[in-house]
Amino acid sequence: MNQRTSDPFNVPKVRTDGLAQAIARFAQSDGDYATAISALSLHRRKRPTEPLHCIFSLGLGVVAQGHKQALIGTEVVNYGPGQSMLVSIDLPVISHVTGGSAEEPMLGLMLTLDSSQIAKTAAEMQLPDPPRAPAFTPITIETLDAAMVDVLVRLIELLDQPVLASQLAPLYQQEIVVRLLAGPHGPQLRHLAANGSPSQQIARAVAWLKQNFSKDMRVNELAAHAHMSPSTFRQHFRSITGTSPLQYQKQLRLQEARQLMLSLGVDAGIAAMQVGYESASQFSREYSRLFGAPPQQDVKRLRLQ
Template sequence: MAVTAGLQGPRRQPETMMSSTLLDTVNAFVEERGGGEGHFRTPMAGVHIIRSFAQRMPMRQMYRPSLCVVVQGAKQIMFGEDSLDYGAMECLVVSMELPGIGRIVQASPTEPFLGLTIEFDIAMVREVLQQISTPPEPSTSGGPCVFVGKVDAGLADSIVRLVRLAGTPDAVAVLYPSIMREISYWLLAGPHGAEFCKLALPETHAERVAKAIYLLRDNYNQPVRVEQLADTAGMSPSSFHQHFKALTAMTPLQYQKQLRLLEARRLMVADAANVGEAAYRVGYESASQFSREYARMFGVAPKRDVMNYKALLAYGSR
């Protein structure tokens, strides 16, 4: 005799099942490494997990092209003048290197924040795009190079297997590339594929601006003129300035300043550089000007910020 739907109870949707599976998988990964909260490394470069039992103060950092997934809780990100919020089973996709401010806005001891960051290999994304029989048409909008989207069942399944793979380091070299290709495919085939594909296509405004960003990154401690950046991007200065701000939500000079100050923080934390040395190494001629701009960006003086940041790193990295 057939069993009725009423006796079976409501069926769980694939997205709901994958959400539960992903949550269980990430929690298991953390517990196998001692539990608690913090940043948890994986054997895969560019892939890490964070768990937090409480909301956190805003944290400035450099975002590489990456997929940032919230499994549980919620987070807020600011790039320049733009603010983005995303919660459980949503993801943030960043398609070029950007300085930003991240803040965990929903977390508790009973329902901690759980998130993953997965960095992209642009060459791999380009290969996957070329193999899709009906590739997405790149968006012609000049909007920001970041977007928030849903983590659907296909993408969630790939992420689950990626986290499980982290538990078998010997298999990473063989299986990691294929799972990353799957993740790239689901993003390209999804509702935001038109935005995501701009990451890999040549001669788009995003790709041209990215060339200028690489120049800024490699010469952050040197004076760089907008005309030089525009020439690198193959654009007129006015067009370059317009597209740079549309994509990054900041001007080229604002971008360089944030890049310099983030690198200065790294030097003081990782290399134990003093304030004057860090200022000089990132391109400042005046230590007092450096301290003023540092305090304006991070909210406190350099020495105090370094102490706070070291404490934050001690809380988490393992």
Template sequence: MTNDSELHALDRLRGLVEKAMRGAGAGSLDLATDLPWLWLVRRPAPTPAGRGILSPSVCLLVQGEKEMLVGQQVLRYGPGCYVQAGMAMPVSGQVTRASEAAPYYGIRVDVDPKEVAAFVLEMRLQLAGGDADPPVVTVERADEAMLDVFVRFLRLLERPRDVPVLGRLLKQELIYHLVTAPGGATMSRGAVGGQRERAVGDAIHWIRTHYNEPLSIDALARTVHMSPSVLHRRFKAATVMSPLQYQKQVRLLEARKMLMSGDVEAASVAYEVGYESPSQFSREYRRLFGAPPLKDAEQLRRQPVAAQP
């Protein structure tokens, strides 16, 4: 339940985002800031579902409502909630409530898992125990202290001279609130503990960097020093999909990027992302995106580009 102080902080944030967006122009959708890892997001109307890779980040929803599909799990959230991703994850997301009069507003902070680990270890934070495999993506409610950090982020942007120094300190404060909040294990996973805690992250990284290669679960399990059955169970608990399903989504999303560049054949892209059969590629592409490869890419090139799903 949001209290009066949190509502006041959300009102302040809404005003600050509106001010920044007015300065950028009415057509702006994703606004980069002087902090290279901080983005402001605006949508003037509900959007169709968009698929992509959600990078390690936290996005606070200031106004509107959104829905995200992670595997088979549907996450719905509104003002004062934030979605956090501790690792790269294929997702589908859409804005479900927004209008010209009351746009969807979000504030996104990109987070490097290595900086989270370094901060946790440097500060010697005692993190609460939890599931061995916390979800890679969760939705949580921001408390007043966390909302205040976002307010100070936007206030800081009005003082360019202070941005290089104070921006880094504020980001560390945000990381502190994230890893100590309920659901903080999503951000701190892999930051502490042994090989078992890092295994799923290592497996995700391997698949992301070798997505166009054949995937052997036995070989991947040896790479991350786990048995195949344990890796499969822990991977699915964290990502809501199997390693092979994860690889398939990454392949198709990478193919979509290539197709959007134009002047490429679907068959060539199929081989480049690791498919042996162009017909299988086309079937699975259409099943995921709802249209054949070239038609889907053509439709996407006519739409505004969004930074994240």
């Protein structure tokens, strides 16, 4: 298993106290907080958490205090204060908080990004094509700079100013995209925006799967839409997402079924049918394999957390 983490002695420190304070004002107890700015969510945990299967969407994750870890395929990614995590394509991951306490809880945020806005902004900035090396990496960890911390604080502070937020939030989000494209995360985003690049074609296939996960999926047809041979498509898909197209679809189905049972209270049989399973027993087996417990037991455990 590969570990990817920054050497704390070599990473230039940027103060994130102000960012932590801004998050803490709106996230005053443990939980995940959706905000009036639809792309922005805030997160707080006072202790390490159990590893959780989830889908990371295209976006920027920042930890202002504490530490987090994500497992993508066989690679372990660690990040903490002063670092940002850019997810360039929707990915199934196992994520958890590794550092947090009652005195210094983990405080973080997630800002989802718009791929069309990234492509448009990259074109307007007339940025060069990304270098062939290093290859596209779907998750990158980079050091925050003071200017990025500042715009993130300003974005959060808009939650106190709803009259201004509707006008200023899109401008601050645009500034964040510009800074990402011009900064160390830029080459990965430019891979995503480059017309005809394998990463862009796989991103489109992933977007189709997210919208159509309950339908029967034929890899050969997906490959044709991506203008790749089936073998090349499978190779690129696995290298970028860390899994096969079939396994990716399965994780999407099981994640959605879990959410239906947890949020809407539907039973396992109905959830299985709604996400595309014809066999309840197959659904239960695959659910248990992914989440470590049968559907009812898993949902009960989640509600007690």
